[in-house]
Amino acid sequence: MSSSDIFIGETIGTAVLILLGGGVCAAVTLKHSKARNAGWLAITLGWGFAVLTAAYLAGGVSGAHLNPAVTLGLAIQGGTAWGDVPLYFASQLLGAMIGAVLVWVVYYGQFQAHLTDPEIVRAQPFEEAMVDQAAAPKAGPVLGIFSTGPEIRNAVQNVVSEVIATVVLVLAILTQGLNDEGNGLGTLGALITSLVVVGIGLSLGGPTGYAINPVRDLGPRIVHALLPLPNKGGSDWGYAWVPIVGPLIGAAIAGGLYNVAFA
Known part of the structure; x- marks a missing residue:
């Protein structure tokens, strides 16, 4: 597998993962979205389908890690x-x-309407230590x-919640469905992993909202800090x-457990 394969597959695959996963969060959260208040089940299913789509796209190119913990x-x-x-x-x-930028593009009008809504603006919690009203x-x-x-x-x-959830994820990936090169998800593995x-x-x-993926959280958090969103608050x-x-930590534990118990 070449460096260009890794770069292209992981960049595109992770972008699709966040576009669809972040997209369902936007759909459920933002006013004037047809899916507003659809609930936690919609979010969990949306993220599962996001993993499935991204893994199928990138699996044959880079192995579809899509997650530093998996790597x-x-x-x-x-x-x-x-x-x-x-x-x-x-x-x-x-x-x-x-992927996070694309979510903003797709829901641009909803972001603007939501963040300029007087009810939303008034409800923002300010830290007690902040004395500046602005x-x-x-x-x-x-x-x-x-x-x-x-x-x-x-x-x-x-931290413990994220560790335990990631151990489950990474062990599930390591014990089934690796592709022929043994370095990522195969076709069946993509389906099982999404479930x-x-x-x-x-x-x-x-x-905690099960990040189970450092870049799933860090990349969009950076984008939130940089985007010109009105009244967006802190990151x-x-x-x-x-x-x-x-x-x-969870990934390291899972890798060690795999080598001890399953290898």
Whole structure:
């Protein structure tokens, strides 16, 4: 597999993943969207279908890692060369940012209407420490479209939730459906993995929103910080390390477990 294959496959695949996954979050969240208030089931199914579509697109090109945690797990397992890991990471981050921008493009009118709605603007929570009335809130009203956040902010619990959910994901990928080169998802593996993602969302997604993918959170969070969204509020950078560190720890544990128990 060439460097260009990795770059093209992971960039396009991750962009599609975030476009469809972030798109369902936007559809459920934004006013004047036909899917507004469709609920958690719609979000979990949307992300599952996003994984399925992206994996089918990129599987034959780059192995469809689409996630640094998957890349790390495969490197520990031995299916991916360590020298390719930085390129996978960089391509995935770029793709995630492109996908987040495309969500904004598709829902541009809804973003504008939502963020200029007086009811939404008045409801923004300001940090107690902020004395300037013009200061931006800690987490803006549309941040959840771009990145994850905890229902109860407890760093230890939040990290552990992400670790456990990512162990399930990466072990499921490592133990089935690898392609002929052994470094990514095959056709059946893409289908099974998408169902695993739905299951994780329904069962383990409640505490943190199940990032289980560092670039799924970091790339769109960067885009949220950069986009010219009116009254968008803050990007909650104080939490941003959790959905990066937790999935990477989970991936390392999953890779080690695989080598001990399944190899």
